Amino acid sequence: MTTARALPPTLLTHRRTAYRPRTAEGDGDLLASKFSGRPWLKADEAWPTCPNCNKPQQLFVQLNLATLPQPEQQRVGKSGLLQLFYCTSSDPLCEVECQAFFPFARSVMARRIDDPTGPTNLNASGPAEPFAPRRIESWEPIEDDVPGYEELYQMGHEISPEEEQALEEAERPATGDKLGGWPAWVQGVEYPNCPQCDAQMEVVLQIDSEDNLPYMFGDMGAGHLTCCPNHPDVLTFAWACY
Ligand SMILES: [Zn+2]
Ligand SMILES: [Zn+2]
Secondary structure (H helix, E strand, O other): OOOOOOOOHHHHOOOEEEEEEEEEEEOOOOOOOEEOOOOOOEOOOOOOEOOOOOOEOEEEEEEEHHHOOHHHHHHHOOOOEEEEEEOOOEOOEHHHHOOOOOOOOOOEEEEEEOOOOOOEOOOOOOOOOOOOOEEEEEEEEEEEEOOOHHHHHHOOOOOOHHHHHHHHHHOOOOOOOEEEOOOOOOOOOOOOEOOOOOOEOEEEEEEEOOOOOOOOOOOOOEEEEEEOOOOOOOEEEEEEOO
16 A cells, blocks of 8 residues: 555545455355356356357456445445456457457446346356456445546646646556546546447446456556446446556
């Protein structure tokens, strides 16, 4: 943890609280918030497969909304699950063939399950080499997450050299895995637009390379799970790297 100087008030006016997942080795129960591990699936549902290679996708993350910090529940929902599946096949190389760095790629599935109750499938066959699961045990607030200079610029905030230096020293927006807050964009501001209403989608979760998930997005890239503010079922994931 850095003990950076306080950010200037001009930046703190844009402050949002982000939440860092505190994780532990091992899978949680079926309904747990987790990176990798066994997802909640309906009794008659197979493990989701990639339409490009027909192999089971990796579960990247499952979020149980009832366990999220309350301010985030107001944004993303108070109950149900969000699940992100991603194909990590290297032969064929689905990430490239399907351009999985762009939103709404075929080899990626992000979805909401409103009512995860009833009979479940505990025996679905997942990927041949599943990632080591990490269950999310709690969320630690980052109370002074602020936008990066490119996003500030888009918001009409002409950033001063002092502000730029303060962002750098404080390492804001925060990198690493985090819920909410301001995205640490790698290649500039890249919010997807909802295919149904064209609204700018909102960030739910930032997933960084080799943080909780043992996966590298290109060359140390970072990805963002986003949701349409008007269509709770429109979710997607995209990433960028250096
Ligand atoms: Zn695939
Ligand atoms: Zn929409």
